[in-house]
Amino acid sequence: MDLLKERIQAEGLVLDNSLLKVDSFLNQQIDPELMMKIGEEFVKRFQGERITKILTIESSGIAVSVMTGLILKVPVIFARKKKPKVTDDNVYTAKVHSFTKRESNDIIVSKQFLQKEDSVLIIDDFLANGEAAAGLANIVEQANASLVGIGIVIEKSFQPGAQKLIQAGYRVESLARIKAFSNGQVIFY
Amino acid sequence: MDLLKERIQAEGLVLDNSLLKVDSFLNQQIDPELMMKIGEEFVKRFQGERITKILTIESSGIAVSVMTGLILKVPVIFARKKKPKVTDDNVYTAKVHSFTKRESNDIIVSKQFLQKEDSVLIIDDFLANGEAAAGLANIVEQANASLVGIGIVIEKSFQPGAQKLIQAGYRVESLARIKAFSNGQVIFY
Numbered sequence: 001m002d003l004l005k006e007r008i009q010a011e012g013l014v015l016d017n018s019l020l021k022v023d024s025f026l027n028q029q030i031d032p033e034l035m036m037k038i039g040e041e042f043v044k045r046f047q048g049e050r051i052t053k054i055l056t057i058e059s060s061g062i063a064v065s066v067m068t069g070l071i072l073k074v075p076v077i078f079a080r081k082k083k084p085k086v087t088d089d090n091v092y093t094a095k096v097h098s099f100t101k102r103e104s105n106d107i108i109v110s111k112q113f114l115q116k117e118d119s120v121l122i123i124d125d126f127l128a129n130g131e132a133a134a135g136l137a138n139i140v141e142q143a144n145a146s147l148v149g150i151g152i153v154i155e156k157s158f159q160p161g162a163q164k165l166i167q168a169g170y171r172v173e174s175l176a177r178i179k180a181f182s183n184g185q186v187i188f189y
Numbered sequence: 190m191d192l193l194k195e196r197i198q199a200e201g202l203v204l205d206n207s208l209l210k211v212d213s214f215l216n217q218q219i220d221p222e223l224m225m226k227i228g229e230e231f232v233k234r235f236q237g238e239r240i241t242k243i244l245t246i247e248s249s250g251i252a253v254s255v256m257t258g259l260i261l262k263v264p265v266i267f268a269r270k271k272k273p274k275v276t277d278d279n280v281y282t283a284k285v286h287s288f289t290k291r292e293s294n295d296i297i298v299s300k301q302f303l304q305k306e307d308s309v310l311i312i313d314d315f316l317a318n319g320e321a322a323a324g325l326a327n328i329v330e331q332a333n334a335s336l337v338g339i340g341i342v343i344e345k346s347f348q349p350g351a352q353k354l355i356q357a358g359y360r361v362e363s364l365a366r367i368k369a370f371s372n373g374q375v376i377f378y
Contacts, residue, residue: 029266029302030251032259058248059267062219066252067259069221076219078248113218 001041001175005188007034008154008176017181019100026125026153030063038175039067042123042151045173049148050119053077055140057107057132060125064153068123077114079107079136092142094135099128107135114143127152127174130161137170149173157189190230190364194377196223197343197365206370208289215314215342219252227364228256231312231340234362238337239308242266244329246296246321249314253342257312266303268296268325281331283324288317296324303332316341316363319350326359338362346378 013021025031042064051072056065057079069076081096082105091108098105114120122136133150140147147170155162155174165172177189202210214220231253240261245254246268258265270285271294280297287294303309311325322339329336338360344351346366354361366378 023299024302025264028269028299029264030255030258031264032255033262035255036259059251059269062248062251063255063265066219066221066224066255069219070225070256073222075214076221076252077217078219080217080248110212110217113213 001038003034003037004041004153004176007031008186012186014181014184014186017184020154020156020178020181020186022154026063027060032063032067035063036067038064038153039069039071041175042068042121042173043071045151046121046149049121051121051148052118053114053120053145054123055079055109055114055120055136056123057081057136061123064125065123068121068151075113077109079109079139081105081107092139094138094142096131096135098131107132107139109139111143114140114145116144118143118145119148120145121148121151123151125153127155127161127165127172128159130159130164133161133165133170133172134168137165137168151175154178190227192223192226193230193342193365196220197375201375203370203373203375206373209343209345209367209370209375211343215252216249221252221256224252225256227253227342228258228260230364231257231310231362232260234340235310235338238310240310240337241307242303242309242334243312244268244298244303244309244325245312246270246325250312253314254312257310257340264302266298268298268328270294270296281328283327283331285320285324287320296321296328298328300332303329303334305333307332307334308337309334310337311339312341313339314342316344316350316354316361317348319353322350322354322359322361323357326354326357340364343367 011024054076149171152174200213243265341363344363
């Protein structure tokens, strides 16, 4: 998606040749019009698929997911991140480790919002090691729902997440795939 | 806003005659079409005002804010909640106490996204004790930006937040104002 790549090139900040900050349109400040265009692109990529729910994770996945949900006229569920605590029978839980933040969280979704009849599209902002997406996919499986695929805004393809998810049999559609960072520049596929 | 009140009546869950859960369309599952209608209502309420930025707080304020921002064609900034830690000169910080969760957080916004020329609309999902909205207003003031007003989806008017904000001189527009909970029912103004 060229528009997205141009924004990343123009506004993204590469730190230590490993981290990409896109705080000006995705992770702290949000550009709603760009989010809508990203939503339209996800709808195009998954055209023809039956989608009844979108599943994402707080906070940066929400904006692009609600735009996609607005076009498809389907609800968006966002998993919440919580410190692991006592079991709650009313929620699905998956463990997610963040390498960036060096912490593990449980992600939780109320059972009432995912049924076995649901056909779910997972959406997230970043894909690096694939921990969040794998956790969300795990929750879809716990609910015995169908998983249509995983829509990602920015994929760091040099990290193992995308490959792991594809090997696990999931369809992954990433709108900007980063091959490498080089001298503070972003190199796309 | 009648459509919103109807959804609260139909789907809201009143706990202990003090807490209202609207997890089916706002706080865990999101109804994007309702979020868009709420956005349209905020735009109507603040019509004629100059708005250059929308400021909200993660996570439940994001969906309705991006819809409002999409109509107004302005960026949305979301404050992040963090455990208080060492000072960072690049961010504005305000302390916010949550009575529901019985914890205090810092809310933070990168200084680069709020300028003194900005004219800011604050949006949040719930208004009860007014701690989050007051913290966001405080951040707007730290940036020497103008505060247009505060748009709230659901106001629990029997708690002191709205009155405190109005007394502080802020314009508050709440789309559903709850007078009381009675036997598990929601009574609106």
